Amino acid sequence: MTAGAGLGAAAVVTSGLPGGRPVLIVVAVAAGLATFAVIALLAWRGGVEAVVAHARCQKLAQVEGEGWTATPEQAAAAGFTPLCPPGTREQAGPETGYVRRLHDGAVAEPPYYGQTTPFTCGAVTALVAQAHAGALEPAALDRRAELTLWREATNFPVCEPVGLGVAVRRARPACPVAVHLDTDGPVLVDHHPQSEQEWRADLQRMSREDAARTGVPVDPRPLTAGEIREAVGRGERVLLLVSLVRMQGFDVPHRVLCHGAVPGALVIEDPWTGAERGESWVDAHLLPVADAELDAMSAFSADGLHGAVILGRP
Numbered sequence: 001m002t003a004g005a006g007l008g009a010a011a012v013v014t015s016g017l018p019g020g021r022p023v024l025i026v027v028a029v030a031a032g033l034a035t036f037a038v039i040a041l042l043a044w045r046g047g048v049e050a051v052v053a054h055a056r057c058q059k060l061a062q063v064e065g066e067g068w069t070a071t072p073e074q075a076a077a078a079g080f081t082p083l084c085p086p087g088t089r090e091q092a093g094p095e096t097g098y099v100r101r102l103h104d105g106a107v108a109e110p111p112y113y114g115q116t117t118p119f120t121c122g123a124v125t126a127l128v129a130q131a132h133a134g135a136l137e138p139a140a141l142d143r144r145a146e147l148t149l150w151r152e153a154t155n156f157p158v159c160e161p162v163g164l165g166v167a168v169r170r171a172r173p174a175c176p177v178a179v180h181l182d183t184d185g186p187v188l189v190d191h192h193p194q195s196e197q198e199w200r201a202d203l204q205r206m207s208r209e210d211a212a213r214t215g216v217p218v219d220p221r222p223l224t225a226g227e228i229r230e231a232v233g234r235g236e237r238v239l240l241l242v243s244l245v246r247m248q249g250f251d252v253p254h255r256v257l258c259h260g261a262v263p264g265a266l267v268i269e270d271p272w273t274g275a276e277r278g279e280s281w282v283d284a285h286l287l288p289v290a291d292a293e294l295d296a297m298s299a300f301s302a303d304g305l306h307g308a309v310i311l312g313r314p
Contacts, residue, residue: 048078052100060102061262061288066280067096086281087113087141090273093280107260107267111138112285115271116146122159122239123150124271125257126168126311129237132259135172135314155200158188158253161241161307163207165216168311176312179211179218187305188253222298222306225291229261231310240268241307242297248274253300265290 055063065080072082080098089095110132115124123146130136153159153167165179181187186201211218223231228238238258245251247270260267265288273279289297298306 052079052102056102059264061265062099062101062103062286064100064282064286065098066094066282067098068094070098072096083282083285084109084111086285087111087138088116088281090114090275090280092275093273094282097280097282097285099286103262105262107262107286108132109286110257110259110269111141112269112281113141113146113271114273114281114284116143117150119154119157119159120146120150121255121271122153122164123147123167125239125255125269126153126164126309128269128271129239129257129259129311130168130172130175130314132237132257133175133235133311133314135175155188155203159255160187160204160207161309162204162211162216162218164239165218165309166207166210166214168309169214169216172314175314177216178310178312179216180221180223180306180308180310181218182220182222182306183303184220187307190301223308223310225266225295228258228266228294228308229291232259232261232266235313237311239309239311240294240298241300241305242294243300244272246293246297248272248277251301258294260286262288266294268294 052063063080064083065075067075067082070078070080075082075098078100080100083097083099085095086093110128113124113128113131115121126149127136127141127145131138131141149167149171150159152170153164155163159167161179161181165177168175169177186197186204189197189200192200208218210216223238223240228240231238240256240258242254242256243251244254254270254272256271257269258266259269268287268289270284270287273281273284298308300306
């Protein structure tokens with residue numbers, strides 16, 4: 001839906017329906033649920049306070065803005081604080097972004113680093129989680145680090161949960177790692193020909209053997225949003241397997257980093273942005289997603305596969 005009367009030209013608001021990134025927090029009164037995400041602020045001239053007032057009325061978590069035209073002084077005057085610049089430069093994206101939080105408490109901001117290939121989301125979320133925990137310098141987030149960790153974890157080309165957990169443990173022996181995966185069989189291989197599924201399944205069995213040797217537990221229970229909330233409350237980070245169908249409109253496996261919580265929503269980092277949909281790193285950074293929506297996103301494929309890697313405090 002577009003911005004209503006009184007909001008001026010400062011914003012275009014879209015609902016968090018399946019097939020689109022949830023960019024507006026809406027309150028589903030009939031269902032008794034609150035869906036949280038972000039309003040995309042497209043211009044700074046006029047209407048900002050009206051947008052913020054509307055956001056407060058709807059009990060929204062925050063308002064984010066892309067810094068195309070606003071100066072830091074203008075953003076500060078409107079109550080916004082600057083976001084850390086992204087570690088990867090988008091050709092079409094803004095260099096700066098701002099956030100105005102509408103809730104008590106603050107979520108510590110991790111560095112934003114966008115994946116540089118279609119298949120390195122698992123490696124990127126693991127690296128960003130380590131940087132957020134202080135175990136890795138943000139300056140070390142680069143393509144070499146991304147591809148190095150992916151090479152250790154990959155099931156060609158994606159990273160399955162156990163292999164990713166083992167790769168993180170090997171790279172960071174002091175980091176506690178635990179895997180949640182609700183199946184004993186091979187995962188994320190169904191789209192390959194049978195002959196190529198077999199050797200990938202062998203690699204996954206080897207990853208489970210490596211997990212046992214390196215002390216990475218594999219829990220068969222799926223993680224709920226409530227358990228993720230508890231984990232981030234303890235200072236842990238969760239690399240969550242999700243389907244992109246609800247955010248981007250296509251059902252492919254993807255990883256997001258769950259690292260914080262606000263009332264009614266978990267805060268994630270999404271290393272993938274849909275530039276063809278007009279998205280930038282601001283859309284994917286410090287993104288609040290409703291607990292119920294995250295639960296729905298984390299069931300991948302018709303079988304409802306759930307997978308996650310929990311990184312403890314180093």
